[in-house]
Amino acid sequence: MGMISLRNAGHRAGELLFSNLNLVIGDGDHVGLVAPNGRGKTTLLQGMAGLTELSEGEITRSRGLAIGYVPQEVPETGLRQTVTEFIGSALGAATLDSEGWRVDVVMEEFSIPPDLREKRLGELSGGWQRMALLARCWVTQPDALLMDEPTNHLDLGRIAMLERWLSYAAKTLPVIIASHDRAFLDATTNRTLFLRPSEQVYLPLAYSAARAELDQVDAAAEAQRERDLKYANQLRKQAAKLTNVGINSGSDLLVVKSKQLRDRAEKIETQVQEVHRDRTGLVKLGNSGADARVMMGFENFPVLTPDGKPLFTIDKLHIFQGDRIVLLGRNGTGKSQFMRIVTEALGGKPVPGLKLSPQIASGYLDQALAWLPLDPSPLDYILHRFDEGDRRSIALLAGAGFPPDRQSKPIRTMSLGQRARLALLALRLAKPNFYLLDEPTNHLDIPGQEQLEDDIREQGATTVLVTHDRAFLRAIGTRFLLIERRKLVEVDGPEEFLAEMAEG
Template identity: 30%
Template sequence: MAKSSSNPLITGSGLWQQSPERVLFENHSFGLNAGDRIGLVGHNGCGKSTFLNILAGRNEPSEGSISVSRAAVVSCVEQHLPKQLMELTLAEAVRDALPKDKRDWMDWKVDVMLPEMGFEPHQSAVLCKDLSGGQMTRLMLARALMTEPNLLLLDEPSNHLDLPTIMWLESFLKSWKGSFLMISHDATLLDSVTNRTWILQDRKLHAFDLPCTKALAEHEVLTQARIARRDSEEKEIKRVEASAKRLADWGRTYDNEDLSRKAKSMEKMVDRMKDDQTDAVEAYPWNLSIAGEQIQADRLVQLKDLNVTPPVADVFLYNVDDIAVRPGDRIAVMGANGTGKSSLLRCCWEKRTSEAGDVRVHPRCRIAFYDQTLQQLPGEANLVEGMVSVGEALGVDLRVPDCEKTIIAAGFKYNQLSQKISQLSGGERARLLLVSLSQVQANLMMLDEPTNHLDLYGRNELSNQLQSFNGSFLLVSHDRHLVEATCNRFWVVQNGRLQEVNDADAAYALIAEVQVKAVKADAASQSVVDTTVGESAPEPDHSGEDELLERLIELETLMEADLARRPNRQSPHLQVQWKDEITQIHERLELNG
């Protein structure tokens, strides 16, 4: 990986930023050089996005200055595509990123950029609103690259992406020749593509010429040294204060002006010592303890002939033939978005008490379910009521005083106990739900993307707790660091089936292989979309039997690829057309009997 040079693209001097509630950062001075590939990390709310927007020129600092080199061509990768572009075609949205006075004569750049981002030529006419999440990420990168930047600013580009798209983004950033600064909570991605790390903590910017994990480890060593130094200074201050007080008392008691002068001199020394004292380290507002129990049993859950369907539609996704979850299992459920990973967990949860026999739960097995939508927490309830309600749903009676202690121990403030859950941030609600589930002493936890709302520190805390969890768990996650650190079994959902592989690397290889095939199928599907824009697709004329069979296979492939997408990314109108045509072909080939 290229080392940073001494050519500054952006320099900052004495940056301060004040939010309405507090100071976000103070006295930042730095240089972002050509060749730098920087990961910017810090807990949620510390000011990372504000800092990036100042670098991008979108915001002005409260104090200080930013200087951008003439050699710097800076471009920002959007977090979300602007709403006004959603009705445009893919090509039009990319062209929109060019300056208005250059769009006509630089139109050729669109045709060059789209293939570089992995798009097929015919996909240029697809509407942005019909793109998948992964395609949307590639579109936003394409827009950022149209001005040929040498510095990219990326604000959480991997947020809510599935694993195949994260792997594509990682490959892109590895091969890109320019510099970048990227905010991310994905330690594996940062370790793979960065050569420097900036940590925003305690209103200061701490810079390391190391990738994320090594930088965090070194920063922790320095933080512990700061804590020890401050503790030592506190003890010395208290000692001098006690001596000054003692001398002052003696001076008054014995009417001794010399002792009184010495006392006042020592008091001034205490003031100087406090002024020079090492800054305090702000505690990270995230404490978590997930308790669980392991029971002696041959198996906790047996899945046999289970038809997995999504909760909002009566659509068959795949069948689980026969597989078991045993005590000690820490299972990662992996795959692209829309394949049915979350649906598997929800089917297991909803059928845990069913007598159908496709989900058989050990009679002594207590299951806790973390729903990524966080809807288990009633929005109008306060924090304590919310925890009690989660316990009631799992058949556990939680006492209010115990809940209050647990919530405060998890890093919430006392005055938040009466706050409505709807007023909490996504990260706070995720923390409250995890803490609530930990109180039921589950034998099996089912966790559906628990890191969606967590920052890097929260993810590390969750990872540490899952490593020491006494029970078993099923984990749906695209966080490779979490999966590799906590799991010992790996299930991959793809192509309408669930397949177990030996390790995480085998899962990644299988997902990457499937993704290549999915892209081809998606391209074929989108080509059909193109024919339906503005008018109905023409009735196909397949007269020969071989042609009809070939068309039937093609239609079934298109249907399978579209159903594998998330529900909001599917094309129901096309599915109806494909079903009608499949029925017609069946009738013509007399396959209905």
């Protein structure tokens, strides 16, 4: 029986990330590990894998338990290896000599095409790098799986494949998945651990059901906290009255009684639990508004590859102010090329068949954050790009989750989650009324995703979106456009397409 046990586990990295973690993860337990960016998920996974030491508590594993760990990114040395070499390097020279066939088997299992297997990982997309990481882990035949953001860079088809694979290949194993993909967690887990600085919450439910129960628990705790503090305040008021009466009347008994009431109030206030709130930098987007009814129009519009090969055509399409359009389509049908062409048009390049309202003020967010410079610090970037002044820029960055000591360090030293928050802040300060979003949730934690959803819905800005995040597209979309048979057609909703992708 495979088992990972944690006793009073915790970790500090300057600040307390998590503590008092006590749980046992056994065969068939598929645990979703949920917390905002920077709150210790990767540290905990590495601790369970034996790759790092936690600062508090103990982690024990079943005797002989072989743990497979899937990190977020391919290590720098792996990028220079071919896919076959990278996967085989997990076995060691002796095993590779006698059982090299296992590498071919696992590449077939993860549907890695033969023409990619001898290419260097650094030449491949983030999605294929992710599949190579999964295959490298699985080729070792582990008894337990630890997965850190396994759906990053994967399209809907490969996410669905991974969900199916976990349901049969890893069905009986202990599995811990750190992820911000809510739909993926719902499809693959049967338990959820909400990682918090103090008291941890571990529920025998998949993410959405666990989150609903957690919200109820937190709401009840908040209500009890308010009642306790109200009662303590009443005791202090009574104590103040008794003190005044006691002093005026010279009654030592009343003074003693007053002190007892104050002591009771202080004890209640000391015992009141601060209700947990996820502390993450949130950026509230806006909408600068427009009077135009039609923001963008297409007619007899071909979408081509950069070298001129046809992908699909748009016979006629109007994007109206306030539309929130989700672009659907299988991988390779032309979604990225459509976004590229529209981005170029918004940047001023004439594109035949595409008309833009002169009132468009566009804001663009792409999954690679390629437009974000890496050399300046966040403070220098905001100061030089936007006319906000020193004090306001510092305050804006602090509100986005960058304390003063982080504001002066180069952007390249920041995590992808931190870069995503900085990109959102820049998007806010650009004051757009038209959002072009290409995989905007790739590096956002769940609080950040929910904030972005709320902002887009509440502000009413026109939005064109490409995403593999099913929860996000369901929450945002008001119109759905599907690329099929080299045409762009409008469909009633995303569910039929998502079901087809889930079936493979």
